[in-house]
Amino acid sequence: MFAAAIFDMDGLLIDSERPIMAAWIEAARTLDIELSHAQYLQCVGLAMAESKQILAALLGGAAAYQHAATQVTAALQLQRADGDLRPLFPIKPGAAELLTALRGRGTRCAVASSSSSGQIQACLGSLDVLHHFEAFAGGDEVARAKPDPALYLLAAERLGVEPADCVAFEDSENGAKAALAAGLRVVIVPDLKHPPEPIIGQAFHVLDSLHDAMAHVPLWFPTPAQERA
Template sequence: MFAAAIFDMDGLLIDSERPLMAAWIEAALTLDIALSHSQYLQVVGLAHPESRRILASLLGGEQAYDHAVGHVRSRLQLERSDGAPLFPIKSGAAEFLAALHARGTRCAVASSSTRGQIQACLGSLGLLHHFSAFAGGDEVVRAKPDPALYLLAAERLGVDPADCIAFEDSENGTKAALAAGMRVVVVPDLKHPPAAIAERAFHVLGSLHDAVPHLPRWFPTAEAAGAAEKLV
């Protein structure tokens, strides 16, 4: 039994990684650079300073990077219809969050995105009310795979990290949650975790929809937990 659920955001709750990758590959072509999928995947799950360093190196420097950023932002805005969220919700996320909310399970977000970006993205999808706390990449000194984000999220929830299940899609995020002392459910997005990481995970699932059947065991209601204690 666990007290709380803590979620990554990009690639787990929102389908942001694919449109971002497509926009960066297109931006690289405007610089006459063929950025491959495998090259771009190097930055998935990294905080902004590190991803910027890698992309700038791949694109030919800071000036090229700044040009590409402008193109990416323009492309994503062009693809956004009036009033629509910038990124769609991932399959199973709304269902799983609603089920947790109905059970009274406390939830938080621990994302490398800034706190403002977290609240804007989740707010546009009508998901903010599911979360009691947020921890953004701009609020910690060390990014994932350091455990700081997950420890901050647990602190803001007022729960012991050992009483939390973290939900992650990336290798660095999984390492961060494990280092924080949490169980980790991995839901891979663009990259599957290496075998060494998958073996340390609590579960590896195809989507958050697949997590719903586990709810009675992972996060029992107060009534169910009380009944279980009486049987002991």
């Protein structure tokens, strides 16, 4: 059914949203501000500029935001340093198994992430799954972030596959909107913040985890031999 799979990264392939949220909440406390989970979730799935604007408003201005951002960066670096060779962000359940299964079937895979190209390479390289992907599209390579379709169009172009022949795996509302606008079918695997019902209703499928995708692999991703039959 699909010739290729294009994956979001943060909150989908890697469990990055939780440690980042925890770091921001702790940084807010150093400013004597109680940043709630619900308040922080307003930023999930947004482009960096939009997230910065929301957090600055919640924290009391640009100076407070910059103070907190410095604290967050330091906290995450400490986690990396204390990680005893473990990656900063762990891989999500089922991700490695799904990527291995797709590779075994000859399914072409790419990443379309709002993170920079360098961050994509570093994160996925640290988890030993980088070799499963043929193409990457990072947020630093396009003029407009998700929900604009540019990232997914770029990833499909680099794979040499028509968007209509690709399925996107996404966790966020803006990511799903971007993939749909690019002409892909979308499998939604919600993370911290569930997309609203109108977006869920447009999804090709909704899963609890990437592990659950394994049952659908034979139908969604036929092998070359099956396509010739």
